[in-house]
Amino acid sequence: MIKSRICGILGIKYPIFQGGMAWVADASLAAAVSNAGGLGLISSVNAGTEAVRAEVRKCKELTDKPFGVNIMLQAPNAAEIAQMVIDEGVKILTTGAGSPAQYMPAWQEAGIKVIPVVASVALALKMQAIGATAVVAEGAESGGHVGELHTMALLPQVVDALDIPVIGAGGICDARQAAAAFILGADAIQVGTRFLAAEECTAHQNYKDKILKATDISTIVTGKTLGHPVRSLKTPFSKTFAKMEADPSVKPEEILSFGTGALRKAVKEGDPNGSYMAGEVAGMVRKIEPAKDIVEDLILGAERILRGTDRYFE
Numbered sequence: 001m002i003k004s005r006i007c008g009i010l011g012i013k014y015p016i017f018q019g020g021m022a023w024v025a026d027a028s029l030a031a032a033v034s035n036a037g038g039l040g041l042i043s044s045v046n047a048g049t050e051a052v053r054a055e056v057r058k059c060k061e062l063t064d065k066p067f068g069v070n071i072m073l074q075a076p077n078a079a080e081i082a083q084m085v086i087d088e089g090v091k092i093l094t095t096g097a098g099s100p101a102q103y104m105p106a107w108q109e110a111g112i113k114v115i116p117v118v119a120s121v122a123l124a125l126k127m128q129a130i131g132a133t134a135v136v137a138e139g140a141e142s143g144g145h146v147g148e149l150h151t152m153a154l155l156p157q158v159v160d161a162l163d164i165p166v167i168g169a170g171g172i173c174d175a176r177q178a179a180a181a182f183i184l185g186a187d188a189i190q191v192g193t194r195f196l197a198a199e200e201c202t203a204h205q206n207y208k209d210k211i212l213k214a215t216d217i218s219t220i221v222t223g224k225t226l227g228h229p230v231r232s233l234k235t236p237f238s239k240t241f242a243k244m245e246a247d248p249s250v251k252p253e254e255i256l257s258f259g260t261g262a263l264r265k266a267v268k269e270g271d272p273n274g275s276y277m278a279g280e281v282a283g284m285v286r287k288i289e290p291a292k293d294i295v296e297d298l299i300l301g302a303e304r305i306l307r308g309t310d311r312y313f314e
Contacts, residue, residue, distance in 0.1 A: 001300075001303060002014070002015060002182065002299055002302060002303045002306070003015070004165070004187040004188060005165055005187055006134060006165045006167065006187040006188045007188075009113065009133060009134070009165065010039060010066055010092060010113065011065075011066045012034075012037060012038060012039050012065070012066055013037030013038075014036075014037040014038050014295055014296075014299040015187060015188035015189065015299070016033075016037075016038040016039070016178075016188060016189050016190070016191065016295055016298060016299055017038065017039045017041065017094070017136070017167055017169075017188060017189070017190040017191070018030065018033040018038060018039065018040050018041055018190075018191060018192070018195050018291075019041065019070075019142075019169070019190055019191060019192025019193075019195065020041035020042070020043045020044075020068075020069070020070020020094055020096075021043060021143075021144065021192050021195075021196070021277070022043050022045035022046075022072065022144065022263055022277075023043065023045060023046065023203075023263055023264050023267040023268065024043065024196065024201065024202075024203050024267055025040075025041050025042055025043040025070065026042060026043070026046075026055050026202055027042060027055040027056070027058035027059035027062060028062070028200045028201070028202050029195060029198060029200050029201050029202070029291065030042045030055075030059050030063075030067045030068075031058075031059050031062030031063040031067065031200075032062075032198065032199075032200035032290070032291035032292065033067075033195070033198075033291050033295060034059075034063045034065040034066060034067045035062075035063050035065055035292070036291055036292035036294075036295040036296070037065075037295060037296075037299075038295045038299075039066060039067065039068060039092065039188075040059070040063070040065075040067040040068070041067065041068050041069065041070045041094060042055050042056060042059060042067065042068070042069045042070065043069075043070050043072075044069055044070060044071045044072060044075065044077075044078075044081045045072050045075060048077065049077050049080040049081055049084055052069070052081060052084065053084050053088060056069065056084075056085070056088045056090060057088070066091065066092060067092070068090065068091075068092030068093055068094060068115075069081075069085050069090050069092075069093055069094075070093070070094045070095070070096065071085070071093055071094070071095045071096075071100075072095075072096055072097045073095055073096065073097050073098035073099070073100060074097040074098050075097075082103045082106070082107070083106075085107075085112065086106060086107070086110045086112070090112065091111060091112055091113060092112070092113050092115070093107065093112055093113070093114050093115065094114075094115045094116070094117060094136060095114065095115070095116045095117065096116070096117040096145070097145065099116075099126065099127075099130075100114055100116055100127075100130075100132075101130050104130050104131055108131060113133040113134075114131070114132050114133055115132060115133055115134045115135060115136060115167070116132050116135055116136070117135070117136040117138050117169070118135045118136065118137055118138070118158065119137075119138060119139075119140075119146070119147025119148070119149060119154070120147065120148075120149065120154075121154075121157050121158055121161045124137065124158045124161060124162055124166075125161055125162070128162050128163065128164050132164060133164065133165075134164050134165035134166065134167060134187065135158065135162065135164065135165075135166055135167070136166075136167040136168075136169050136190050137151075137154050137155045137158040137159075137166050137167065137168055137169065137186075138151075138154075138169040138170045138190070139151025139152070139153075139154050139155065139169065139170030139171055140170065140221075140231070141170040141171030141231075141279055141280040141281065142169060142170035142171070142192060142193075142231065142279045143192055143193050143219070143231050143232065143277040143278040143279040143282075144192070144230060144231065144232075144277045145228065145229065145230055146170075146221065146229050146230065146231050147229075150170070150171070151168060151169070151170040151171045151172075151181070151184075152184070154170075155168045155181065155184045155185065155186060156184045156185055159184065159185030159186065160185070165187035165188070166185065166186055166187055167186060167187060167188040167189065167190050168181035168182075168184060168186035168188070168189050168190070169189065169190035169191075169192075170279065171279065171280060171281055172189050172190070172191050172281070172298075173191070173193060173194045173279075173281035173284040173285065174284060174297070174298070174301070175297060175298055175299075175300075175301025175302045175304070175305055176301075176302075176305060177281070178298045178299065178301070178302035179301075179302040179305040179306050182302060182306065183306070189298070191294075191298065192279060193211065193278050193279040193281050193282050193285060194281070194284075194285055194294055194298075195291065195294060196208060196211050196278065196285070197211055197212065197285045197287065197288050197289065197294075198288075198289065198290065198291040198294060199288055199289060199290050199291070200290070200291050201291075203266075203267045204266070204267060204268060204269060204270030205270065206266075206270030206271075206272075207266055207267060207270060207276055208288060210233055210235070210276050210278075211233075211276075211278055211282050211285050212285060212286070212287070212288075214233060214278065214282035214283045214285070215283040216280075216283040217283075218233055218234055218278075218282055218283055219231050219232065219233055219234065219278060219279070219280055219282060220232065220233075220234045220238050220239070220242060222238055222241045222242050222245060223241075223245070223259075224245075225245050225252075226245070226252055226255065226256065230275070230277065231277065231278070231279060231280070232275050232276055232277045232278060233276040233277075233278050233282065235272065235273075235274075235275075235276055236272060236273060237262055237272075237273045237274060237275055237276075238275065238276075240258070241255065241258065241259060241275075244258060259275065262274050262275035263275045263277060
């Protein structure tokens with residue numbers, strides 16, 4: 001069985017994280033992934049701090065396995081969430097959209113393991129220097145907010161630069177891609193888009209249907225000119241957003257206003273005018289299935305592939 005140092009550090013069976021997808025990653029999905037042996041994550045981007053607290057408490061009722069919370073550090077309530085996870089005894093955090101440096105002393109004192117998401121070697125080194133337990137090196141193939149480098153280039157460079165464990169993310173949907181991430185030096189993988197099709201994912205059925213209908217060219221990146229590039233499915237919303245962004249007569253404030261609340265509309269309401277964030281691998285997602293099957297297909301499948309690599313030699 002594939003096992004890495006991150007499994008021992010976090011107390012998980014399989015080296016796989018479920019992405020902390022905003023508005024999507026709730027207690028239902030996180031507990032299912034954790035019960036399957038991976039690390040489930042709850043998103044802190046939800047209907048306020050108390051709603052996230054309620055998801056944490058619900059997750060504790062649904063699983064006795066390790067799980068974590070993903071904190072978006074640029075969120076208006078980031079400081080409240082940072083204290084809430086201490087109060088609720090959360091022991092694992094992933095962070096994104098900024099540096100967690102200001103919160104690290106309190107989190108470390110509380111015994112919390114902090115795993116920032118990074119998109120460059122420089123940021124990864126900074127996170128190691130401030131005491132991160134590990135980092136998630138996320139390539140631009142991923143859904144949601146993305147950086148410039150893609151996984152094939154980013155992951156091995158981060159692995160080479162750091163002493164702490166590195167989790168590979170972006171463009172991982174099946175066992176072949178999982179095996180490739182391990183070969184590139186990852187201690188674990190993080191998967192988002194495929195878990196959108198998990199039975200336990202509570203995203204609107206319209207969202208799941210769009211993922212299942214996606215092809216290899218179904219995603220688009222918008223927001224680059226605003227400094228916040230986001231990958232999502234091509235929909236009337238994202239196409240309009242792209243047109244507004246390309247029009248010099250449209251002010252940035254107008255574009256940002258147009259996008260406000262779009263992800264929530266997609267996840268909770270299935271609104272066709274919502275933002276359906278998804279990675280480039282969306283075209284590989286074929287069916288709705290239990291989170292347990294997804295976890296085992298990825299990790300046990302990667303193990304079979306890695307054990308079979310001797311077929312390349314005479």
